[in-house]
Amino acid sequence: MKKICMLSLLTAFITSGCSSAAEEPPLSLPAAQKNPVQEQPPASAPLTSALPAQTAAPETDAVPEPEVLAANLEVPWSIAKAGDVLYITERTGSIVKIDNGTAVKQRVELKKELADVSEAGLLGLALDPDFVETGLAYAYYTYNDGSGPFNRIVTLRLEEDAWKEEDLLLDRIPSGSVHHGGRLGIGPDGKLYATAGDAGDAEIAQERGSLGGKILRLNLDGSVPEDNPFADSYVYSYGHRNAQGLAWTDDGVLYASEHGNRSHDEINEIEAGLNYGWPVIEGEEQREGMVTPLFTSGGDTTWAPSGMAYADGRLYAAALRGSAILAFDLETGGEREVVTGYGRVRDVLIADGMLYFVSNNTDGRGSPQKEDDKLYRVSLSALDEG
Numbered sequence: 001m002k003k004i005c006m007l008s009l010l011t012a013f014i015t016s017g018c019s020s021a022a023e024e025p026p027l028s029l030p031a032a033q034k035n036p037v038q039e040q041p042p043a044s045a046p047l048t049s050a051l052p053a054q055t056a057a058p059e060t061d062a063v064p065e066p067e068v069l070a071a072n073l074e075v076p077w078s079i080a081k082a083g084d085v086l087y088i089t090e091r092t093g094s095i096v097k098i099d100n101g102t103a104v105k106q107r108v109e110l111k112k113e114l115a116d117v118s119e120a121g122l123l124g125l126a127l128d129p130d131f132v133e134t135g136l137a138y139a140y141y142t143y144n145d146g147s148g149p150f151n152r153i154v155t156l157r158l159e160e161d162a163w164k165e166e167d168l169l170l171d172r173i174p175s176g177s178v179h180h181g182g183r184l185g186i187g188p189d190g191k192l193y194a195t196a197g198d199a200g201d202a203e204i205a206q207e208r209g210s211l212g213g214k215i216l217r218l219n220l221d222g223s224v225p226e227d228n229p230f231a232d233s234y235v236y237s238y239g240h241r242n243a244q245g246l247a248w249t250d251d252g253v254l255y256a257s258e259h260g261n262r263s264h265d266e267i268n269e270i271e272a273g274l275n276y277g278w279p280v281i282e283g284e285e286q287r288e289g290m291v292t293p294l295f296t297s298g299g300d301t302t303w304a305p306s307g308m309a310y311a312d313g314r315l316y317a318a319a320l321r322g323s324a325i326l327a328f329d330l331e332t333g334g335e336r337e338v339v340t341g342y343g344r345v346r347d348v349l350i351a352d353g354m355l356y357f358v359s360n361n362t363d364g365r366g367s368p369q370k371e372d373d374k375l376y377r378v379s380l381s382a383l384d385e386g
Contacts, residue, residue, distance in 0.1 A: 091121030
């Protein structure tokens with residue numbers, strides 16, 4: 001039986017390395033999933049109905065199993081929530097809306113063709129603060145333009161169960177066969193933050209003139225904020241390999257999760273203008289003028305952390321190779337697994353005392369279970385009690 005557990009992180013993980021792609025060797029989407037924007041069903045076509053709340057008998061009396069809110073998702077990547085409605089991006093080029101027990105696959109009309117290289121596609125999604133009234137959102141995706149793949153940040157507008165790309169905010173973010181980054185988040189300062197990977201070219205992470213290997217910060221209209229740390233630059237921090245998670249504490253401190261090279265995955269506190277070391281240092285290594293992470297998996301364990309959320313003094317990170325949700329206590333420095341048994345986990349979201357997460361077993365690197373991939377929900381209090 002699948003279970004939620006509170007075991008020590010270090011004893012729970014399988015001791016294994018990871019390829020230079022951080023997670024596993026590069027894989028593209030299956031051929032049937034390439035160029036999906038033109039192949040999507042009508043905007044209102046339903047997915048498998050969202051499954052009813054499940055509280056099957058747990059293995060302990062205290063902890064229920066997560067509820068399954070939606071099934072048969074295609075390589076889901078990012079979770080966003082507006083009121084009681086959830087939106088899930090699929091790397092294949094759709095957004096799935098989950099509302100009142102029903103999941104609907106919505107068409108996304110992009111101006112560029114999605115790239116079919118490994119790890120690419122429709123990635124991050126952030127809803128505008130006025131989304132309920134305007135239908136406006138921000139998206140990050142990988143595309144081909146004939147000279148190779150690039151990443152871009154755009155606005156999307158939702159109208160009648162279909163999304164349409166409107167404005168280009170930032171273009172030609174470096175891309176390659178792997179390491180696209182792709183996470184978006186609107187900070188408490190009202191700015192749009194984006195993680196940009198090193199595109200498999202480690203040296204650009206140290207080049208402040210390159211957008212690759214960075215955390216970027218934009219005004220919501222795509223202009224450069226005047227208080228960014230480097231003049232006329234979107235770069236907020238640099239020296240990142242492939243950051244895929246962003247989370248803010250209640251008092252506005254920013255944290256990011258990052259894939260290491262084979263291992264040495266990281267959780268970092270992000271400050272404006274600082275250098276986080278890649279590829280000069282990684283893990284617990286130190287160098288003057290470079291930041292060593294708050295948490296690292298070390299040289300013998302691989303998390304491949306992706307999406308991240310914060311609640312009550314803890315960071316909760318989705319782990320792909322770790323096949324878990326990991327909790328990091330910012331006060332004690334403790335680390336532990338809080339959810340296991342669902343395979344690869346790509347993103348997490350916390351709202352109203354609930355933790356939502358999506359599995360990512362259909363990305364070509366996992367072992368899909370019946371009706372994978374799925375969106376789950378579990379209460380934070382249940383995790384604490386367990």
